[in-house]
Amino acid sequence: xxxxxxxxxxxxxxxxxxxxxxxxxxxxxxxxxxxxxxxxxxxxxxxxxxxxxxxxxxxxxxxxxxxxxxxxxxxxxxxxxxxxxxxxxxxxxxxxxxxxxxxxxxxxxxxxxxxxxxxxxxxxxxxxxxxxxxxxxxxxxxxxxxxxxxxxxxxxxxxxxxxxxxxxxxxxxxxxxxxxxxxxxxxxxxxxxxxxxxxxxxxxxxxxxxxxxxxxxxxxxxxxxxxxxxxxxxxxxxxxxxxxxxxxxxxxxxxx
Amino acid sequence: xxxxxxxxxxxxxxxxxxxxxxxxxxxxxxxxxxxxxxxxxxxxxxxxxxxxxxxxxxxxxxxxxxxxxxxxxxxxxxxxxxxxxxxxxxxxxxxxxxxxxxxxxxxxxxxxxxxxxxxxxxxxxxxxxxxxxxxxxxxxxxxxxxxxxxxxxxxxxxxxxxxxxxxxxxxxxxxxxxxxxxxxxxxxxxxxxxxxxxxxxxxxxxxxxxxxxxxxxxxxxxxxxxxxxxxxxxxxxxxxxxxxxxxxxxxxxxxx
Numbered sequence: 001x002x003x004x005x006x007x008x009x010x011x012x013x014x015x016x017x018x019x020x021x022x023x024x025x026x027x028x029x030x031x032x033x034x035x036x037x038x039x040x041x042x043x044x045x046x047x048x049x050x051x052x053x054x055x056x057x058x059x060x061x062x063x064x065x066x067x068x069x070x071x072x073x074x075x076x077x078x079x080x081x082x083x084x085x086x087x088x089x090x091x092x093x094x095x096x097x098x099x100x101x102x103x104x105x106x107x108x109x110x111x112x113x114x115x116x117x118x119x120x121x122x123x124x125x126x127x128x129x130x131x132x133x134x135x136x137x138x139x140x141x142x143x144x145x146x147x148x149x150x151x152x153x154x155x156x157x158x159x160x161x162x163x164x165x166x167x168x169x170x171x172x173x174x175x176x177x178x179x180x181x182x183x184x185x186x187x188x189x190x191x192x193x194x195x196x197x198x199x200x201x202x203x204x205x206x207x208x209x210x211x212x213x214x215x216x217x218x219x220x221x222x223x224x225x226x227x228x229x230x231x232x233x234x235x236x237x238x239x240x241x242x243x244x245x246x247x248x249x250x251x252x253x254x255x256x
Numbered sequence: 257x258x259x260x261x262x263x264x265x266x267x268x269x270x271x272x273x274x275x276x277x278x279x280x281x282x283x284x285x286x287x288x289x290x291x292x293x294x295x296x297x298x299x300x301x302x303x304x305x306x307x308x309x310x311x312x313x314x315x316x317x318x319x320x321x322x323x324x325x326x327x328x329x330x331x332x333x334x335x336x337x338x339x340x341x342x343x344x345x346x347x348x349x350x351x352x353x354x355x356x357x358x359x360x361x362x363x364x365x366x367x368x369x370x371x372x373x374x375x376x377x378x379x380x381x382x383x384x385x386x387x388x389x390x391x392x393x394x395x396x397x398x399x400x401x402x403x404x405x406x407x408x409x410x411x412x413x414x415x416x417x418x419x420x421x422x423x424x425x426x427x428x429x430x431x432x433x434x435x436x437x438x439x440x441x442x443x444x445x446x447x448x449x450x451x452x453x454x455x456x457x458x459x460x461x462x463x464x465x466x467x468x469x470x471x472x473x474x475x476x477x478x479x480x481x482x483x484x485x486x487x488x489x490x491x492x493x494x495x496x497x498x499x500x501x502x503x504x505x506x507x508x509x510x511x512x
Contacts, residue, residue, distance in 0.1 A: 045301035046365045047329075053454075053462035073303075075366075076465065083449040084463070108498055109302045109374070110331075118365070122446040151511060158510035166507075167498075183508055185499040190378040193339040198309075206309035207340070209332065237507055239500035242364055242423075243441040244493035251422075251493055252439050254414035255407060 004030025004092040004156065007081045007120070011041040011099065011112025014059055014069040018098040021141035022130060025148040026095050027064055029156055034067045035081040037074060037112075042101070046115035047073045056080060074116035082123045093156060094120030097130035098144045100137065102169045104224040104234055105187035105213065114167055118240060121165035126155045129165070129238075133228055134172040143178050144170040147233045151181070165238040169228050179231040186236050187225035188216040260286025260348040260412065263337045263376070267297040267355065267368025270315055270325040274354040277397035278386060281404040282351050283320055285412055290323045291337040293330060293368075298357070302371035303329045312336060330372035338379045349412060350376030353386035354400045356393065358425045360480040360490055361443035361469065370423055374496060377421035382411050385421070385494075389484055390428040399434050400426040403489045407437070421494040425484050435487040442492050443481035444472040 006026040010019045014036035026032045038057070049072045060067040068085070070077045074096065082091060096117040103111040117129030128151065132144040147170050155164070167186075171178060193211035200206050215225055224234035262282040266275045270292035282288045294313070305328045316323040324341070326333045330352065338347060352373040359367040373385030384407065388400040403426050411420070423442075427434060449467035456462050471481055480490035 040307055043304040043306040045303040045371065047301040047303045047368075048299040048366055048465060050299040050465060051296055053456065053464050055460060055462055072465075079449045079465065080451065080463065083467075084451050106378075106496065109496060110304055112303075115301065122362075154511050160510055161503075161506075165500075181511055183504050183511065185501065185504065186497050188497070193335045195336065195340050200309065204311060206311055207336065208309050209304060209306060209328075209335065211339075235507070235511060236498070237500035237503040238498045240362065240365060240498065241442050241444070242492070242494045242496065242498075244421075244495035245441065247417075247493040248439050248441065251416075251491070254416055255410050255437055255439065255491060 005089060006030050006032050006093045006095060007086065007091050008032055008034040008095050009074055009077045009081065009116045010036050010097055011044060011074045013037050013040050014067065016100065017138060018100050018141065021098045021145050022095050023065060025145055025152055028149055029152060030092060032065045033081060033086060035070050035077040037077055038069045038071045041074050041112045043110050044073045044112035044115060045110050046075050046118060049073055049076050074112040075119045078116040078119045091125045093125055093152065094127040095130065095152065096120065098141055098148065099131035100139055101131065101135040102133040102228060103129065103131040103167060104169045104228050105189050108167050108186060108238065118165055118238060121163040124162060126160055126164040128152060128155065128168060130168045132170050143173060143175040146175045147178065167236040167238050169224060169234045171228050171231050177231065178233060182227040182232040182234055184224040184227050184234045184236050185222055187223035189214050261345060262286050262288050262349045262351060263342065263347050264288055264290040264351050265330055265333045265337065265372045266292050266353055267300060267330045269293050269296050270323065272356065273394060274356050274397065277354045277401050278351050279321060281401055281408055284405055285408060286348060288321045289337060289342060291326050291333040291341065293333055294325045294327045297330050297368045299366050300329045300368035300371060301366050302331050302374060305329055305332050330368040331375045334372040334375045347381045349381055349408065350383040351386065351408065352376065354397055354404065355387035356395055357387065357391040358389040358484060359385065359387040359423060360425045360484050361445045364423050364442060364494065374421055374494060377419040380418060382416055382420040384408060384411065384424060386424045388426050399429060399431040402431045403434065423492040423494050425480060425490045427484050427487050433487065434489060438483040438488040438490055440480040440483050440490045440492050441478055443479035445470050
């Protein structure tokens with residue numbers, strides 16, 4: 001059997017500790033090509049760069065791994081990998097992450113990590129976004145690596161129907177503190193923002209986004225937010241048909 | 257009754273013809289506060305700016321309209337409007353657009369116009385993303401304005417359940433050529449990209465994203481893509497729970 005080929009990307013940038021952890025996970029299963037952003041791209045959602053040229057740079061080549069930095073968004077990186085560098089080759093898995101910070105609940109919509117993971121699933125290979133509920137640059141990724149390996153292994157060896165996109169979130173703490181894996185639905189909630197407001201050194205007022213997540217259903221035990229808060233690894237299978245089917249009929253009355 | 261208050265935003269920028277057209281639509285129904293990006297933000301999806309300060313500039317104030325330019329993404333603009341400028345006030349509608357170019361099918365995921373419209377629906381008011389299937393800067397917006405008015409009016413006067421987010425796409429052409437409004441589901445499909453590859457003036461190779469939409473179901477008459485291609489205004493009710501419920505059980509077998 002040919003060696004497996006895995007594309008790794010993230011949104012924290014090519015030099016982040018989380019990318020190295022994702023490469024660790026992926027290297028267990030095959031050869032890795034990693035294409036990651038030059039700079040942090042957190043919160044970039046599924047954005048693509050339409051009006052700027054982008055630059056690609058090979059950072060490192062070693063046994064079983066080629067690492068590139070690309071000047072675009074996470075989705076740009078994913079596309080550079082699958083549409084250009086690996087064009088025409090069979091890619092067995094896309095792994096996006098490991099993100100510094102969780103992407104549970106509605107954060108799946110803003111997350112660059114999940115933007116790339118969703119995009120990956122459009123290319124006919126299983127795609128996994130993996131995040132750790134710890135924002136710090138030197139976070140302990142051991143639990144995320146261990147559970148990442150377990151889930152990637154299960155997906156590669158199991159019979160999974162495509163497209164497949166998983167949003168995996170791992171709680172903070174040591175591996176032995178994790179209680180297990182839970183399949184979950186996406187928690188309902190939203191962000192309420194405050195704009196931090198100051199004067200810059202030239203006397204111009206600036207705004208800086210900050211905010212707080214409002215969990216609309218803190219007691220619901222079948223959600224990713226609950227699982228994560230209670231020490232479990234949450235796994236949400238993700239699909240991208242945003243149609244609100246329940247309203248196709250009722251809105252017909254309003255719009256007629 | 258108090259005059260209605262409508263927040264308008266877009267992704268093509270504060271000076272675009274489409275924003276002026278959206279303001280036209282909104283002014284029919286009430287007072288307008290518009291917060292639009294300083295520069296084009298097409299393809300920015302639901303991105304938020306986390307690591308940069310943002311600047312706000314009042315562009316114009318006139319009877320029934322205040323227009324601001326904001327240096328962030330469409331979602332940043334929406335949040336600036338609802339979390340800051342209009343904080344504590346009742347906003348009756350969010351209108352995002354009118355986009356230069358359609359946002360049917362999977363484009364709902366990449367579109368900054370729809371990113372802002374989706375975000376708007378999180379704030380407890382109806383939210384509509386409105387796009388015209390014509391990318392040109394001087395596109396004829398008459399049909400989009402006419403149908404935009406019709407749909408905004410129906411939503412404001414009808415009994416609609418919240419949250420509500422609509423993805424409305426208007427075909428190119430004169431208003432009298434439009435065949436009517438169709439409630440649709442989101443078309444399945446994806447983009448296959450090519451990277452345009454050249455040398456910049458300094459001899460460095462650059463990449464520029466370009467691509468082609470692959471419609472996975474061109475014959476399906478209940479999709480937005482079909483409606484638009486056949487001369488109808490498409491309306492897709494949008495929701496943001498990405499959970500693939502059908503797989504919660506089958507994946508349990510794989511991950512156990």
